[in-house]
Amino acid sequence: METFSDGVFAIAATLLVLEIGVEGKNDVGAQLTHIWPSYLAYATSFLTIGIIWMNHHHTVSLLARVDRTMLFVNHLLLLTIAFLPFPTKLVADYLNAPGERPAAIAYASTLVLMAAIHQVWWQYARRGRRLVADHVDDAALRGVDLAYAPGVPMYGAVLLIAFYSPLASVLLTFAIAAFYLPSAALFERGGEPA
Amino acid sequence: METFSDGVFAIAATLLVLEIGVEGKNDVGAQLTHIWPSYLAYATSFLTIGIIWMNHHHTVSLLARVDRTMLFVNHLLLLTIAFLPFPTKLVADYLNAPGERPAAIAYASTLVLMAAIHQVWWQYARRGRRLVADHVDDAALRGVDLAYAPGVPMYGAVLLIAFYSPLASVLLTFAIAAFYLPSAALFERGGEPA
């Protein structure tokens, strides 16, 4: 499960760059500035995939085994992650232009779905310690609970904001990724034996 | 064989997203609804690759060794899997539009070919326990037989249906993937020692 998942994470993150492009021969320099939404969308999705990958990786290290249901839910999670380059491209193409609202809504909806499936994925493994390794103590499980809990409400808020201000919604997604990634050190302290 | 195969599975699945696109600047929201065949094709192929990967992975774990013929057949199998993004794109672009029949036929034909090569792949390894590990009992082999048997007839039926109703044929492919993936738990019980 780990190799395949790592592959999908890495490929989805690297495919994001294909959304960035400049067209025609007119004033390349001005275009490179003009397409700032492409850079924002790229960095936001790349960092977001980074967070999910780290959480995924850390959580898998707490598991002793994997069953078919877990593989199925994991595959659904990968389906949403591999889908991310599409709404990222929408944001890149339409942010700050007509069509930015549906683009930002599609982007946020994908993130809500991803966070929800990731939560189901973790709860399935954790409930009654179904797949958890024996040596993992309850504090480690609560550490992961705390790390997964904000996902759905946070991206739910991003989705609500997308209806009013697409730009604010994307910036908030970027901020979540940029601040959550390093501060996840907290999670590490709670989740791993010193 | 495993690393290379895992790579091709993961990359083919992740490349599927490149078929999804929105064109022009007109009413992005309406377009996002209008391209539902793209989502259906994406999910169908992603889940189908998931099933084949799981079966492939499970089966390889029963083998003790691999010879050049097996590598060759495995490479043919990977050739059809890596090809899947193309007929997936056909379905995405033409379903519910003129050209949907050849698109659905091409999609189903690829799946029939894939299932047939996967069957040959398994039979080659299994015949006379040619490549099977000693500790694997006959029940495990019969479990895999049962899992592989429906492939060709099932996708054969999908192909027949594609001539009459392209949409029904794609929906059936989706249903096969969506229901087979979790229910493959049965296969697990038959196929692995408790």
Next chain:
Amino acid sequence: METFSDGVFAIAATLLVLEIGVEGKNDVGAQLTHIWPSYLAYATSFLTIGIIWMNHHHTVSLLARVDRTMLFVNHLLLLTIAFLPFPTKLVADYLNAPGERPAAIAYASTLVLMAAIHQVWWQYARRGRRLVADHVDDAALRGVDLAYAPGVPMYGAVLLIAFYSPLASVLLTFAIAAFYLPSAALFERGGEPA
């Protein structure tokens, strides 16, 4: 070296599918037949990458260590393999149409270059058993010599033929891949202890 190389092999093979496409809404069925050069180019390059990967993989298993020069030559080899999707696309787009000659020449030239670098790669490792593991006997090395020797002359012939008949040159490349891959069993018998 192995992980990175395996990745490039798998990704280059899987990216090949992106060259296949159908344009416009006119008679999809007829177009699917009309683009047979795309299928031929796809299968030829996919099988060719398969052969190179198998030889590469087998040879690496005979090595005890890797130095920076080897890594450098290996990187040049990967550069030509990762380049292959481009001439493959040329063949797919121009075979059986104006422009087929330069397309086939570009394709064959890439294969000659690839075979030449692969030969240098092997000779560097083999000369004076520089990187070869101690337990590997000389027969195994001669087995690899025999497997690598035909590369450059064979693709050199393909290149010559491309000037006269682009189609024949691509078909010969396909035949080399299709027949060499299974018959490489010979190589296996010479190259690995029974």
Next chain:
Amino acid sequence: METFSDGVFAIAATLLVLEIGVEGKNDVGAQLTHIWPSYLAYATSFLTIGIIWMNHHHTVSLLARVDRTMLFVNHLLLLTIAFLPFPTKLVADYLNAPGERPAAIAYASTLVLMAAIHQVWWQYARRGRRLVADHVDDAALRGVDLAYAPGVPMYGAVLLIAFYSPLASVLLTFAIAAFYLPSAALFERGGEPA
């Protein structure tokens, strides 16, 4: 960290080929010569990723552990590497044509950023031997210092030159990659116990 990073390196390098293309049906042979900036850009970026990958790989082998901050900085480094196909495409499309200056500046800026993050990445791990394995002696650390030191000034010079001569700036980047890669043998002697 290693698997995910290796994946991103390999995928980014292999995606570079997608920037190379020929358009229309006119005189394919002449076009294949005319697009030499595409080949130059491809080779330059492929070799550059090769160097960074080798240095990254070697350095990781000196570390005993990885913390969340290191993972975060590593993810930023991967973000710039996965971004490289975009400025590579700019150079391929605009070198030797109007728009070559901003293209070369964007390319060089990406490389400066990449080198700077790679330096931060290494300094974070090295400072007070924070993440370094116990068995690694100080000479090995100084060897890595020497290998990382020229990165920012070298690509800074490339950036300055891009303002005056885009072509010279790309050729210098190519030369850095082509000569640095094999000569990195020096680094190996300093950096690894014999």
